[in-house]
Amino acid sequence: MIASVKSLGRESSRRLIGGQDVGVPAPRSVVPGAHNAQYVLALLIAVSSAAAAPGPSPPPSAPAQTEADEYTRYELLEPGTGRFRIRYEVTATTSGATRFFNPIRKGSVATDEAVSDRLTGRPLRFAVVSGREAGAGGVSEADPSDQYIAVQLPRPVPPEGGVRLLIEKTYQDVKSYFVEADHIVFSRPLGIKRNAVALPAGYELIACNVPAQVLTEADGRVVVSFINTFPGQAAVVLKARRLP
Amino acid sequence: MRPGLSLRMLAAGWAVANAAFAQEAPTRLQERAHQDRDIVYFLRDPETHSFDLYHDYTEAREGTDRYINVVRKGSTVSNPAARILDTGEQLKAEIVRGNAITAAGLDIGEPVRPDSEVVLVRFTPVARGASVRLRISETYADPERYRVEGEELVWDRSFGRPRNAVVLPAGWILTASSIPAVVSETADGRIRLDFVNPRPDEIGVLIKARRRSRAR
Numbered sequence: 505m506i507a508s509v510k511s512l513g514r515e516s517s518r519r520l521i522g523g524q525d526v527g528v529p530a531p532r533s534v535v536p537g538a539h540n541a542q543y544v545l546a547l548l549i550a551v552s553s554a555a556a557a558p559g560p561s562p563p564p565s566a567p568a569q570t571e572a573d574e575y576t577r578y579e580l581l582e583p584g585t586g587r588f589r590i591r592y593e594v595t596a597t598t599s600g601a602t603r604f605f606n607p608i609r610k611g612s613v614a615t616d617e618a619v620s621d622r623l624t625g626r627p628l629r630f631a632v633v634s635g636r637e638a639g640a641g642g643v644s645e646a647d648p649s650d651q652y653i654a655v656q657l658p659r660p661v662p663p664e665g666g667v668r669l670l671i672e673k674t675y676q677d678v679k680s681y682f683v684e685a686d687h688i689v690f691s692r693p694l695g696i697k698r699n700a701v702a703l704p705a706g707y708e709l710i711a712c713n714v715p716a717q718v719l720t721e722a723d724g725r726v727v728v729s730f731i732n733t734f735p736g737q738a739a740v741v742l743k744a745r746r747l748p
Numbered sequence: 749m750r751p752g753l754s755l756r757m758l759a760a761g762w763a764v765a766n767a768a769f770a771q772e773a774p775t776r777l778q779e780r781a782h783q784d785r786d787i788v789y790f791l792r793d794p795e796t797h798s799f800d801l802y803h804d805y806t807e808a809r810e811g812t813d814r815y816i817n818v819v820r821k822g823s824t825v826s827n828p829a830a831r832i833l834d835t836g837e838q839l840k841a842e843i844v845r846g847n848a849i850t851a852a853g854l855d856i857g858e859p860v861r862p863d864s865e866v867v868l869v870r871f872t873p874v875a876r877g878a879s880v881r882l883r884i885s886e887t888y889a890d891p892e893r894y895r896v897e898g899e900e901l902v903w904d905r906s907f908g909r910p911r912n913a914v915v916l917p918a919g920w921i922l923t924a925s926s927i928p929a930v931v932s933e934t935a936d937g938r939i940r941l942d943f944v945n946p947r948p949d950e951i952g953v954l955i956k957a958r959r960r961s962r963a964r
Contacts, residue, residue, distance in 0.1 A: 624875075
Protein backbone atom coordinates (compact mmCIF):
# COMPACT_ATOMS: atom_id res chain seq x y z
CA MET A 505 0.00 0.00 0.00
CA ILE A 506 1.60 3.20 -1.15
CA ALA A 507 0.41 6.63 -0.13
CA SER A 508 3.72 8.39 0.08
CA VAL A 509 2.84 11.35 -2.12
CA LYS A 510 0.03 12.30 0.16
CA SER A 511 2.25 12.09 3.16
CA LEU A 512 4.15 15.06 1.85
CA GLY A 513 1.50 17.42 3.08
CA ARG A 514 -2.10 18.38 3.25
CA GLU A 515 -1.90 20.52 0.16
CA SER A 516 -0.82 17.69 -2.06
CA SER A 517 -3.49 15.50 -0.56
CA ARG A 518 -6.10 18.13 -1.22
CA ARG A 519 -5.04 18.41 -4.80
CA LEU A 520 -5.30 14.73 -5.31
CA ILE A 521 -8.73 14.56 -3.77
CA GLY A 522 -9.89 17.53 -5.78
CA GLY A 523 -8.65 15.92 -8.94
CA GLN A 524 -11.02 13.02 -8.69
CA ASP A 525 -13.76 12.79 -11.20
CA VAL A 526 -17.13 12.71 -9.55
CA GLY A 527 -19.93 14.71 -11.01
CA VAL A 528 -23.15 15.89 -9.45
CA PRO A 529 -25.35 12.85 -9.60
CA ALA A 530 -28.56 12.83 -11.55
CA PRO A 531 -31.60 11.57 -9.64
CA ARG A 532 -31.27 7.84 -9.16
CA SER A 533 -31.18 5.16 -6.55
CA VAL A 534 -28.17 5.19 -4.27
CA VAL A 535 -28.92 1.81 -2.81
CA PRO A 536 -28.89 -1.15 -5.13
CA GLY A 537 -32.50 -1.99 -5.86
CA ALA A 538 -33.91 0.93 -3.90
CA HIS A 539 -36.40 3.53 -5.14
CA ASN A 540 -35.31 6.90 -6.46
CA ALA A 541 -37.29 8.61 -3.73
CA GLN A 542 -34.63 7.61 -1.28
CA TYR A 543 -32.06 9.35 -3.35
CA VAL A 544 -34.19 12.47 -3.69
CA LEU A 545 -34.67 12.57 0.05
CA ALA A 546 -30.97 12.17 0.62
CA LEU A 547 -30.23 14.91 -1.87
CA LEU A 548 -32.75 17.28 -0.30
CA ILE A 549 -31.26 16.67 3.11
CA ALA A 550 -27.80 17.22 1.76
CA VAL A 551 -28.68 20.41 -0.07
CA SER A 552 -30.63 21.86 2.82
CA SER A 553 -27.87 20.97 5.18
CA ALA A 554 -25.31 22.68 3.03
CA ALA A 555 -27.49 25.76 2.52
CA ALA A 556 -28.11 26.14 6.22
CA ALA A 557 -24.51 25.84 7.14
CA PRO A 558 -22.38 28.32 5.25
CA GLY A 559 -18.94 29.15 6.54
CA PRO A 560 -15.98 27.01 7.44
CA SER A 561 -16.34 23.38 8.29
CA PRO A 562 -16.36 22.46 11.94
CA PRO A 563 -13.31 20.65 13.22
CA PRO A 564 -13.41 17.02 12.15
CA SER A 565 -14.91 14.77 14.78
CA ALA A 566 -13.40 11.72 13.13
CA PRO A 567 -9.80 10.88 12.31
CA ALA A 568 -8.54 12.45 9.11
CA GLN A 569 -9.58 10.45 6.09
CA THR A 570 -6.74 8.79 4.23
CA GLU A 571 -6.65 6.74 1.08
CA ALA A 572 -4.13 4.93 -1.09
CA ASP A 573 -3.53 3.02 -4.30
CA GLU A 574 -5.79 5.13 -6.47
CA TYR A 575 -6.24 4.31 -10.12
CA THR A 576 -8.68 5.73 -12.65
CA ARG A 577 -9.69 4.33 -15.98
CA TYR A 578 -11.62 6.55 -18.40
CA GLU A 579 -13.54 4.94 -21.22
CA LEU A 580 -14.50 7.48 -23.86
CA LEU A 581 -18.05 6.92 -25.04
CA GLU A 582 -19.73 8.09 -28.24
CA PRO A 583 -17.82 11.09 -29.65
CA GLY A 584 -19.80 14.31 -29.55
CA THR A 585 -21.70 13.37 -26.41
CA GLY A 586 -19.02 14.50 -23.96
CA ARG A 587 -19.66 11.33 -22.02
CA PHE A 588 -17.12 8.93 -20.60
CA ARG A 589 -17.26 6.06 -18.20
CA ILE A 590 -15.06 6.24 -15.12
CA ARG A 591 -13.75 3.34 -13.13
CA TYR A 592 -12.05 4.61 -9.98
CA GLU A 593 -10.23 2.28 -7.63
CA VAL A 594 -9.32 3.54 -4.19
CA THR A 595 -8.44 2.05 -0.83
CA ALA A 596 -9.82 3.63 2.33
CA THR A 597 -7.02 3.43 4.88
CA THR A 598 -8.23 5.33 7.96
CA SER A 599 -8.10 2.72 10.69
CA GLY A 600 -11.54 2.06 12.12
CA ALA A 601 -13.40 4.18 9.57
CA THR A 602 -16.86 2.98 8.57
CA ARG A 603 -17.53 5.57 5.87
CA PHE A 604 -15.53 6.91 2.98
CA PHE A 605 -16.14 10.28 1.36
CA ASN A 606 -15.55 10.96 -2.30
CA PRO A 607 -15.86 14.57 -3.53
CA ILE A 608 -18.31 15.61 -6.21
CA ARG A 609 -17.03 18.08 -8.74
CA LYS A 610 -19.23 21.13 -8.99
CA GLY A 611 -21.21 21.86 -12.09
CA SER A 612 -21.00 18.46 -13.69
CA VAL A 613 -23.46 15.66 -14.12
CA ALA A 614 -22.78 12.03 -13.39
CA THR A 615 -25.04 9.05 -13.90
CA ASP A 616 -25.00 5.31 -13.48
CA GLU A 617 -22.92 5.40 -10.34
CA ALA A 618 -22.13 2.23 -8.50
CA VAL A 619 -19.84 1.42 -5.62
CA SER A 620 -18.61 -2.04 -4.79
CA ASP A 621 -16.38 -3.83 -2.34
CA ARG A 622 -13.43 -5.25 -4.21
CA LEU A 623 -12.86 -7.91 -1.58
CA THR A 624 -16.21 -9.52 -2.33
CA GLY A 625 -17.39 -7.82 -5.50
CA ARG A 626 -20.64 -6.90 -3.78
CA PRO A 627 -22.36 -3.51 -4.25
CA LEU A 628 -22.23 -0.99 -1.43
CA ARG A 629 -24.62 1.66 -0.18
CA PHE A 630 -23.77 5.29 -0.73
CA ALA A 631 -25.46 8.65 -0.30
CA VAL A 632 -24.85 12.26 -1.23
CA VAL A 633 -23.87 14.39 1.76
CA SER A 634 -22.71 17.91 2.40
CA GLY A 635 -19.17 19.11 2.69
CA ARG A 636 -19.91 19.88 6.31
CA GLU A 637 -20.75 16.26 6.98
CA ALA A 638 -17.71 15.11 5.08
CA GLY A 639 -15.60 17.50 7.13
CA ALA A 640 -17.02 16.10 10.32
CA GLY A 641 -16.35 12.66 8.92
CA GLY A 642 -12.66 13.33 8.57
CA VAL A 643 -12.20 15.05 5.21
CA SER A 644 -9.69 17.79 5.85
CA GLU A 645 -10.34 21.14 4.21
CA ALA A 646 -13.81 20.11 3.10
CA ASP A 647 -15.76 23.06 1.76
CA PRO A 648 -19.25 23.04 3.32
CA SER A 649 -20.70 24.05 -0.03
CA ASP A 650 -19.28 21.00 -1.73
CA GLN A 651 -21.01 17.68 -1.97
CA TYR A 652 -19.60 14.27 -1.36
CA ILE A 653 -20.54 10.69 -1.97
CA ALA A 654 -20.48 8.95 1.40
CA VAL A 655 -19.85 5.25 0.99
CA GLN A 656 -20.93 2.94 3.78
CA LEU A 657 -17.97 0.63 4.19
CA PRO A 658 -18.74 -3.08 4.49
CA ARG A 659 -16.41 -3.41 7.48
CA PRO A 660 -14.34 -1.04 9.58
CA VAL A 661 -10.95 -0.36 8.07
CA PRO A 662 -8.55 -2.74 9.84
CA PRO A 663 -5.44 -1.33 11.49
CA GLU A 664 -2.70 -0.83 8.91
CA GLY A 665 -5.04 -2.27 6.30
CA GLY A 666 -7.64 -0.95 3.94
CA VAL A 667 -11.04 -1.35 2.41
CA ARG A 668 -10.72 -1.45 -1.35
CA LEU A 669 -13.48 0.26 -3.23
CA LEU A 670 -14.49 0.45 -6.86
CA ILE A 671 -16.47 3.55 -7.76
CA GLU A 672 -17.96 3.61 -11.24
CA LYS A 673 -19.90 6.32 -12.96
CA THR A 674 -20.65 7.86 -16.31
CA TYR A 675 -19.61 11.44 -16.50
CA GLN A 676 -20.56 14.14 -18.97
CA ASP A 677 -18.22 17.04 -19.53
CA VAL A 678 -18.19 18.60 -22.98
CA LYS A 679 -15.26 20.79 -22.01
CA SER A 680 -13.11 17.77 -21.32
CA TYR A 681 -14.21 15.50 -24.13
CA PHE A 682 -15.20 17.04 -27.44
CA VAL A 683 -14.90 16.87 -31.18
CA GLU A 684 -12.47 19.21 -32.93
CA ALA A 685 -12.18 19.23 -36.71
CA ASP A 686 -11.66 15.62 -37.75
CA HIS A 687 -10.66 14.26 -34.37
CA ILE A 688 -11.74 13.91 -30.77
CA VAL A 689 -10.00 15.52 -27.84
CA PHE A 690 -9.81 14.42 -24.23
CA SER A 691 -8.33 17.29 -22.23
CA ARG A 692 -8.44 17.08 -18.50
CA PRO A 693 -6.24 17.77 -15.49
CA LEU A 694 -5.88 14.50 -13.64
CA GLY A 695 -4.96 14.49 -9.98
CA ILE A 696 -4.87 10.74 -9.54
CA LYS A 697 -1.41 9.38 -10.18
CA ARG A 698 -2.27 6.23 -12.11
CA ASN A 699 -4.59 6.62 -15.08
CA ALA A 700 -5.73 5.00 -18.27
CA VAL A 701 -7.88 6.35 -21.07
CA ALA A 702 -9.59 3.94 -23.47
CA LEU A 703 -10.39 5.42 -26.86
CA PRO A 704 -13.69 4.69 -28.54
CA ALA A 705 -13.64 1.62 -30.74
CA GLY A 706 -12.36 2.36 -34.20
CA TYR A 707 -10.18 5.35 -33.24
CA GLU A 708 -6.44 5.77 -33.58
CA LEU A 709 -4.32 7.81 -31.23
CA ILE A 710 -2.73 10.79 -32.98
CA ALA A 711 -1.49 12.83 -30.01
CA CYS A 712 -0.74 12.51 -26.32
CA ASN A 713 1.12 15.21 -24.39
CA VAL A 714 2.29 13.06 -21.48
CA PRO A 715 4.57 10.03 -21.76
CA ALA A 716 2.26 7.05 -21.78
CA GLN A 717 2.00 3.43 -22.64
CA VAL A 718 -0.12 2.71 -25.69
CA LEU A 719 -1.85 -0.64 -25.64
CA THR A 720 -4.52 -2.40 -27.63
CA GLU A 721 -7.09 -4.37 -25.72
CA ALA A 722 -8.72 -7.61 -26.73
CA ASP A 723 -11.72 -5.79 -28.17
CA GLY A 724 -9.50 -3.64 -30.36
CA ARG A 725 -9.74 -0.42 -28.38
CA VAL A 726 -6.57 1.58 -27.90
CA VAL A 727 -5.70 2.42 -24.30
CA VAL A 728 -3.36 5.16 -23.19
CA SER A 729 -1.96 4.56 -19.70
CA PHE A 730 0.47 6.49 -17.56
CA ILE A 731 1.76 7.13 -14.07
CA ASN A 732 2.26 10.72 -13.04
CA THR A 733 5.42 10.81 -10.97
CA PHE A 734 5.20 14.46 -10.00
CA PRO A 735 3.28 16.07 -7.13
CA GLY A 736 0.93 18.15 -9.24
CA GLN A 737 -1.86 17.27 -11.57
CA ALA A 738 -1.19 16.01 -15.07
CA ALA A 739 -2.86 18.23 -17.67
CA VAL A 740 -3.52 15.43 -20.09
CA VAL A 741 -4.48 16.14 -23.70
CA LEU A 742 -5.24 13.22 -25.97
CA LYS A 743 -6.31 13.39 -29.59
CA ALA A 744 -7.70 10.55 -31.63
CA ARG A 745 -9.11 10.12 -35.10
CA ARG A 746 -11.63 7.71 -36.50
CA LEU A 747 -10.11 5.07 -38.69
CA PRO A 748 -11.39 4.97 -42.26
CA MET B 749 9.72 -11.30 -11.88
CA ARG B 750 11.96 -9.02 -9.87
CA PRO B 751 15.47 -10.38 -9.73
CA GLY B 752 16.65 -7.66 -7.39
CA LEU B 753 14.65 -9.09 -4.56
CA SER B 754 16.72 -12.26 -4.63
CA LEU B 755 13.62 -14.29 -4.53
CA ARG B 756 11.01 -15.38 -6.88
CA MET B 757 7.42 -14.71 -6.13
CA LEU B 758 4.67 -16.92 -7.27
CA ALA B 759 1.02 -16.98 -6.56
CA ALA B 760 -0.58 -20.24 -7.42
CA GLY B 761 -3.85 -22.00 -6.99
CA TRP B 762 -4.28 -25.63 -7.67
CA ALA B 763 -6.48 -24.87 -10.61
CA VAL B 764 -4.39 -22.10 -12.04
CA ALA B 765 -0.88 -22.94 -11.00
CA ASN B 766 0.58 -22.37 -14.41
CA ALA B 767 -1.08 -19.00 -14.78
CA ALA B 768 0.93 -17.77 -11.82
CA PHE B 769 4.06 -17.72 -13.85
CA ALA B 770 2.46 -15.56 -16.47
CA GLN B 771 1.58 -12.99 -13.83
CA GLU B 772 5.06 -13.01 -12.39
CA ALA B 773 6.66 -12.48 -15.75
CA PRO B 774 4.60 -9.62 -17.10
CA THR B 775 5.12 -8.82 -20.68
CA ARG B 776 6.12 -5.35 -21.72
CA LEU B 777 2.67 -4.80 -23.15
CA GLN B 778 0.77 -5.16 -19.89
CA GLU B 779 -0.59 -1.98 -18.40
CA ARG B 780 2.07 -0.70 -16.04
CA ALA B 781 -0.10 1.84 -14.25
CA HIS B 782 -2.54 -0.82 -13.12
CA GLN B 783 0.01 -3.20 -11.68
CA ASP B 784 -0.61 -3.48 -7.98
CA ARG B 785 2.51 -4.93 -6.45
CA ASP B 786 4.30 -2.64 -4.06
CA ILE B 787 7.23 -3.24 -1.80
CA VAL B 788 8.80 -1.34 1.07
CA TYR B 789 12.26 -2.17 2.36
CA PHE B 790 13.33 -1.29 5.88
CA LEU B 791 17.09 -1.50 6.07
CA ARG B 792 18.71 -2.79 9.20
CA ASP B 793 22.21 -1.83 10.18
CA PRO B 794 24.27 -2.48 7.04
CA GLU B 795 26.82 -4.59 8.88
CA THR B 796 24.07 -7.20 9.17
CA HIS B 797 23.39 -7.10 5.42
CA SER B 798 19.77 -7.66 6.34
CA PHE B 799 16.54 -5.83 5.79
CA ASP B 800 12.89 -6.27 6.54
CA LEU B 801 10.38 -5.85 3.82
CA TYR B 802 6.74 -6.13 3.10
CA HIS B 803 5.16 -6.50 -0.25
CA ASP B 804 1.52 -6.05 -1.07
CA TYR B 805 -0.35 -7.45 -3.98
CA THR B 806 -3.91 -8.13 -5.01
CA GLU B 807 -4.89 -11.63 -5.99
CA ALA B 808 -7.99 -11.67 -8.18
CA ARG B 809 -7.75 -14.97 -10.01
CA GLU B 810 -10.62 -17.19 -9.12
CA GLY B 811 -9.57 -20.27 -7.18
CA THR B 812 -6.11 -19.07 -6.24
CA ASP B 813 -5.38 -20.15 -2.69
CA ARG B 814 -1.69 -19.65 -2.05
CA TYR B 815 1.28 -17.42 -2.51
CA ILE B 816 4.78 -18.74 -2.93
CA ASN B 817 8.08 -16.91 -2.70
CA VAL B 818 10.94 -18.87 -4.17
CA VAL B 819 14.11 -17.67 -2.51
CA ARG B 820 16.99 -17.18 -4.85
CA LYS B 821 20.05 -19.28 -4.22
CA GLY B 822 22.51 -17.47 -1.99
CA SER B 823 19.91 -15.43 -0.15
CA THR B 824 18.36 -16.26 3.18
CA VAL B 825 14.90 -15.55 4.45
CA SER B 826 13.45 -15.47 7.94
CA ASN B 827 10.49 -14.16 9.92
CA PRO B 828 7.83 -14.73 7.28
CA ALA B 829 4.41 -13.37 8.11
CA ALA B 830 1.31 -12.58 6.12
CA ARG B 831 -2.08 -11.04 6.51
CA ILE B 832 -5.07 -9.94 4.50
CA LEU B 833 -5.06 -6.17 4.34
CA ASP B 834 -8.79 -6.05 3.66
CA THR B 835 -9.73 -7.69 6.94
CA GLY B 836 -6.63 -7.79 9.10
CA GLU B 837 -6.79 -11.57 9.19
CA GLN B 838 -3.41 -13.12 9.96
CA LEU B 839 -2.34 -15.91 7.64
CA LYS B 840 0.04 -18.72 8.30
CA ALA B 841 3.36 -18.25 6.54
CA GLU B 842 5.90 -21.03 6.51
CA ILE B 843 9.30 -21.75 5.05
CA VAL B 844 9.42 -24.99 3.09
CA ARG B 845 12.72 -26.46 2.00
CA GLY B 846 14.07 -29.14 -0.33
CA ASN B 847 12.21 -32.41 -0.41
CA ALA B 848 9.39 -30.98 1.66
CA ILE B 849 8.51 -28.81 -1.32
CA THR B 850 8.06 -31.86 -3.49
CA ALA B 851 6.23 -33.71 -0.75
CA ALA B 852 3.80 -30.82 -0.43
CA GLY B 853 3.16 -30.89 -4.15
CA LEU B 854 4.23 -27.31 -4.63
CA ASP B 855 4.94 -26.20 -8.15
CA ILE B 856 7.66 -23.60 -7.83
CA GLY B 857 8.24 -23.20 -11.52
CA GLU B 858 11.69 -24.74 -11.51
CA PRO B 859 13.29 -28.02 -10.51
CA VAL B 860 13.35 -28.49 -6.76
CA ARG B 861 16.90 -28.74 -5.40
CA PRO B 862 17.95 -29.95 -1.97
CA ASP B 863 18.68 -26.35 -1.04
CA SER B 864 15.53 -24.92 -2.57
CA GLU B 865 13.65 -22.67 -0.20
CA VAL B 866 10.21 -21.14 -0.50
CA VAL B 867 7.88 -19.12 1.66
CA LEU B 868 4.37 -20.47 1.44
CA VAL B 869 1.23 -18.58 2.40
CA ARG B 870 -2.17 -20.18 2.12
CA PHE B 871 -5.49 -18.40 2.07
CA THR B 872 -9.12 -19.03 1.27
CA PRO B 873 -9.54 -19.52 -2.48
CA VAL B 874 -10.51 -16.34 -4.27
CA ALA B 875 -14.16 -16.39 -5.29
CA ARG B 876 -15.42 -15.32 -8.68
CA GLY B 877 -15.63 -11.55 -8.95
CA ALA B 878 -13.74 -11.08 -5.70
CA SER B 879 -10.13 -10.35 -4.86
CA VAL B 880 -7.88 -10.26 -1.85
CA ARG B 881 -5.14 -7.82 -0.95
CA LEU B 882 -2.22 -9.55 0.76
CA ARG B 883 0.74 -8.28 2.70
CA ILE B 884 3.69 -10.61 3.05
CA SER B 885 6.46 -9.60 5.44
CA GLU B 886 9.89 -11.15 5.53
CA THR B 887 13.46 -10.53 6.56
CA TYR B 888 16.23 -11.05 4.06
CA ALA B 889 19.98 -11.03 4.14
CA ASP B 890 21.92 -10.18 1.02
CA PRO B 891 25.59 -9.51 1.70
CA GLU B 892 26.33 -8.80 -1.91
CA ARG B 893 23.75 -6.12 -2.57
CA TYR B 894 23.45 -4.57 0.86
CA ARG B 895 26.78 -3.86 2.43
CA VAL B 896 29.22 -1.39 3.91
CA GLU B 897 32.01 0.13 1.85
CA GLY B 898 34.38 2.12 3.98
CA GLU B 899 32.03 4.23 6.05
CA GLU B 900 29.24 4.16 3.51
CA LEU B 901 26.09 2.14 3.41
CA VAL B 902 25.56 0.73 -0.08
CA TRP B 903 22.27 -0.59 -1.38
CA ASP B 904 22.57 -1.85 -4.94
CA ARG B 905 19.53 -3.68 -6.22
CA SER B 906 17.18 -3.73 -9.18
CA PHE B 907 13.51 -2.98 -8.82
CA GLY B 908 11.02 -4.37 -11.27
CA ARG B 909 7.80 -3.16 -9.73
CA PRO B 910 6.25 0.20 -10.51
CA ARG B 911 6.39 1.33 -6.89
CA ASN B 912 9.15 0.62 -4.39
CA ALA B 913 10.34 2.33 -1.27
CA VAL B 914 13.50 2.08 0.80
CA VAL B 915 13.73 3.29 4.38
CA LEU B 916 17.26 3.88 5.61
CA PRO B 917 18.30 2.66 9.05
CA ALA B 918 17.92 5.15 11.86
CA GLY B 919 20.90 7.47 12.09
CA TRP B 920 21.92 7.40 8.45
CA ILE B 921 22.12 10.34 6.05
CA LEU B 922 21.28 9.90 2.40
CA THR B 923 24.24 10.87 0.24
CA ALA B 924 23.38 9.38 -3.15
CA SER B 925 20.59 7.82 -5.14
CA SER B 926 21.19 6.83 -8.74
CA ILE B 927 17.51 6.78 -9.62
CA PRO B 928 15.16 9.74 -9.04
CA ALA B 929 13.20 9.26 -5.84
CA VAL B 930 10.79 11.20 -3.70
CA VAL B 931 12.54 11.70 -0.38
CA SER B 932 10.74 12.10 2.90
CA GLU B 933 11.34 11.65 6.60
CA THR B 934 9.39 9.06 8.55
CA ALA B 935 7.73 9.87 11.84
CA ASP B 936 10.65 8.33 13.71
CA GLY B 937 13.24 10.33 11.77
CA ARG B 938 14.41 7.84 9.19
CA ILE B 939 14.91 8.82 5.57
CA ARG B 940 12.59 7.20 3.06
CA LEU B 941 13.00 7.07 -0.71
CA ASP B 942 10.02 6.32 -2.93
CA PHE B 943 10.70 5.12 -6.43
CA VAL B 944 8.02 5.15 -9.09
CA ASN B 945 8.95 3.63 -12.40
CA PRO B 946 6.21 4.10 -14.99
CA ARG B 947 8.09 2.07 -17.57
CA PRO B 948 7.88 -1.70 -17.90
CA ASP B 949 11.53 -2.26 -17.15
CA GLU B 950 13.81 -2.53 -14.16
CA ILE B 951 15.66 0.26 -12.49
CA GLY B 952 19.10 -0.23 -11.01
CA VAL B 953 18.84 1.49 -7.67
CA LEU B 954 22.13 2.45 -6.07
CA ILE B 955 21.79 4.19 -2.73
CA LYS B 956 24.58 5.43 -0.52
CA ALA B 957 24.38 6.82 2.99
CA ARG B 958 26.62 7.86 5.88
CA ARG B 959 26.17 7.66 9.59
CA ARG B 960 24.63 10.81 10.94
CA SER B 961 26.96 11.13 13.89
CA ARG B 962 30.02 11.06 11.66
CA ALA B 963 28.70 13.81 9.43
CA ARG B 964 28.47 16.34 12.20
